[in-house]
Amino acid sequence: MSTPTEIREKPSFLSTGILILGALYCLFPVIWVVAAASKSSDELFSTFTFAPSVHLWNNIVELTAYRDGVFWRWMLNTALYAGVGALLSTWVSALSGYVLAKYDFPGKNGVFKVLLMGVLVPGVILAIPQYLMLAQLGLTNTYWSVLLPQIISPYGIYLARIYAAASVPGDVIEAARTEGAKDMYIFNRIALPMMLPGLVTIFLFQFVAIWNNFMLPYIMLGDDTLFPLTVGLNGLLNQGATAPALYTLVLAGALLSIIPLVIMFLFLQRYWRVDLAAGAVKA
Amino acid sequence: MAATATAPTQADKTAIAGPGSPRKARSFKQRALTPYAMLAPGIVLFLVFMAAPIAYTLVLSFQQKKVSGLGLGKGAQSTVFAGFDNYIRSVTDPEFTASVLRVLTYGAILIPLMLGFALLFALLLDSRRTRAGNFSRTAIFLPYAVPAVISSLLWGFLYLPGVSPFHFVADRLGIALPSLLNPDLITFAIANIALWGGVGFNMIVMYTSLKAVPQEIYEAAKLDGASEIQTALRIKIPIIAPSVVMTALFSMIATLQVFAEPTTLRPLANSLSTSWSPLMLVYRDAFTRNDIYSAAATSIIIALATFAISFLFLRIVQKRAFGQEN
Numbered sequence: 001m002s003t004p005t006e007i008r009e010k011p012s013f014l015s016t017g018i019l020i021l022g023a024l025y026c027l028f029p030v031i032w033v034v035a036a037a038s039k040s041s042d043e044l045f046s047t048f049t050f051a052p053s054v055h056l057w058n059n060i061v062e063l064t065a066y067r068d069g070v071f072w073r074w075m076l077n078t079a080l081y082a083g084v085g086a087l088l089s090t091w092v093s094a095l096s097g098y099v100l101a102k103y104d105f106p107g108k109n110g111v112f113k114v115l116l117m118g119v120l121v122p123g124v125i126l127a128i129p130q131y132l133m134l135a136q137l138g139l140t141n142t143y144w145s146v147l148l149p150q151i152i153s154p155y156g157i158y159l160a161r162i163y164a165a166a167s168v169p170g171d172v173i174e175a176a177r178t179e180g181a182k183d184m185y186i187f188n189r190i191a192l193p194m195m196l197p198g199l200v201t202i203f204l205f206q207f208v209a210i211w212n213n214f215m216l217p218y219i220m221l222g223d224d225t226l227f228p229l230t231v232g233l234n235g236l237l238n239q240g241a242t243a244p245a246l247y248t249l250v251l252a253g254a255l256l257s258i259i260p261l262v263i264m265f266l267f268l269q270r271y272w273r274v275d276l277a278a279g280a281v282k283a
Numbered sequence: 284m285a286a287t288a289t290a291p292t293q294a295d296k297t298a299i300a301g302p303g304s305p306r307k308a309r310s311f312k313q314r315a316l317t318p319y320a321m322l323a324p325g326i327v328l329f330l331v332f333m334a335a336p337i338a339y340t341l342v343l344s345f346q347q348k349k350v351s352g353l354g355l356g357k358g359a360q361s362t363v364f365a366g367f368d369n370y371i372r373s374v375t376d377p378e379f380t381a382s383v384l385r386v387l388t389y390g391a392i393l394i395p396l397m398l399g400f401a402l403l404f405a406l407l408l409d410s411r412r413t414r415a416g417n418f419s420r421t422a423i424f425l426p427y428a429v430p431a432v433i434s435s436l437l438w439g440f441l442y443l444p445g446v447s448p449f450h451f452v453a454d455r456l457g458i459a460l461p462s463l464l465n466p467d468l469i470t471f472a473i474a475n476i477a478l479w480g481g482v483g484f485n486m487i488v489m490y491t492s493l494k495a496v497p498q499e500i501y502e503a504a505k506l507d508g509a510s511e512i513q514t515a516l517r518i519k520i521p522i523i524a525p526s527v528v529m530t531a532l533f534s535m536i537a538t539l540q541v542f543a544e545p546t547t548l549r550p551l552a553n554s555l556s557t558s559w560s561p562l563m564l565v566y567r568d569a570f571t572r573n574d575i576y577s578a579a580a581t582s583i584i585i586a587l588a589t590f591a592i593s594f595l596f597l598r599i600v601q602k603r604a605f606g607q608e609n
Contacts, residue, residue: 012412023422096325103318129336152328212430214543
């Protein structure tokens with residue numbers, strides 16, 4: 001955090017202590033689920049709640065056996081929705097932001113203002129009409145119904161415009177154009193790599209948003225082989241209300257579903273520098 | 284949004300000349316259409332998945348189903364214009380008002396706590412006298428990676444009397460702790476889940492804008508004899524005020540839309556009704572009761588309320604937070 005040239009000031013126990021308390025509060029449920037997921041269903045309600053047991057592997061095996069491994073389907077589905085959805089979303093945002101930053105054309109500010117209003121539209125309000133519209137096309141209860149509505153991200157376009165303005169010099173585009181390069185070629189081969197650090201942040205934002213989304217897939221999907229983790233685990237918990245033996249499976253599932261995102265987070269931490277007010281994400 | 288909307292235009296001054304450029308390799312017409320063609324994917328997706336659903340909801344909110352005769356056979360049911368009937372029914376529905384009140388209480392508990400802790404943590408992280416900053420920052424930010432469904436599930440079990448460590452400790456101390464999932468405490472219980480999930484993200488937003496402040500300002504304050512707390516209160520907080528305003532705005536929008544947390548907790552907490560939050564009510568009307576017209580009207584009311592709150596809030600704080608920019 002501090003550079004070697006900086007004089008390190010006297011450590012403060014109070015401020016360090018408060019932060020560590022905050023950290024413990026945030027780690028508390030995560031540590032708990034590691035212990036809880038290792039218990040058998042009898043132990044869950046009998047032994048001390050933080051006391052780990054030896055049944056983790058057994059719980060995972062049972063979870064895998066549940067409805068022919070549907071849990072792993074959910075995991076793959078979530079990766080598909082979040083991965084493919086966020087990639088497409090990032091590309092569309094980058095292209096739109098780049099055009100808005102680097103071209104002058106009639107109606108440019110109007111387009112941008114309308115898109116910007118989209119940032120404030122409560123996303124979940126859209127889910128029900130989207131369902132009704134996709135139902136008329138026969139697209140509900142398909143992968144498309146969850147994937148397509150989450151590609152458009154007004155906030156992503158807004159951020160991409162800022163990155164494009166800041167990181168792609170006008171003369172570079174002009175030079176490429178003089179050499180006869182087509183506009184899409186310039187965007188894909190020249191502008192996109194220049195915008196990359198910022199685009200990683202847009203990707204992460206959208207990835208987390210889709211990974212965490214519950215209402216849209218909850219409304220769109222009926223077939224449990226299409227579910228993402230959120231909807232699947234919610235359903236499993238619902239069944240647990242009548243069959244408490246399922247609770248240990250729910251907890252093992254919760255633990256397994258946290259792991260990939262936590263790993264991704266730790267590796268990509270430096271891209272999370274978000275300044276909402278400046279509208280900029282400093283990467 | 285005024286302050287944020289004008290931000291990019293300044294950076295755009297470097298924008299290259301488009302259609303009017305003297306060095307045009309291709310026909311003028313083709314060049315003039317290029318930006319529109321490149322914006323097409325974004326615009327089409329926006330129209331189909333944002334504009335059209337909003338328009339459709341508006342249309343539905345002014346309609347209702349009319350049943351003629353016994354309602355049997357083809358043509359016995361038709362859709363008719365309903366005026367403001369659906370809106371009046373929504374607003375006067377005691378379940379709706381109750382859900383709005385619950386969500387307002389929930390927001391009043393959650394938002395000050397979440398932003399207060401986020402600000403405190405951000406300032407502490409920024410302080411040079413804090414140690415183990417990387418560990419704390421990572422740990423506090425980590426819950427952002429946990430979907431609301433999963434965090435509700437984890438906390439739900441932590442609240443459940445048979446499993447809860449809180450009850451375990453209380454039992455040992457001989458205190459009879461009421462269930463955290465009972466009707467009186469459930470709002471706090473849900474607010475805690477959202478606090479856990481949101482404090483880290485807001486902390487990162489504020490911390491990022493603190494890092495953008497030139498260090499010289501602090502050096503100067505220090506030379507003037509300002510203590511660290513004085514520097515934080517008089518310099519750091521005013522400088523990052525715009526960030527705090529934006530996090531507050533986004534938190535309010537999110538509060539009005541709370542859905543995943545109470546829906547997930549329902550199997551564990553009998554006291555949660557299917558109309559606990561306005562959005563749960565919309566969901567129930569649309570899919571359990573098949574009354575999409577009422578659901579549409581309620582959706583529009585929630586959307587309008589969101590806009591109104593965003594607008595009012597920005598108007599109120601703009602003079603104070605962004606006033607010094609001009």
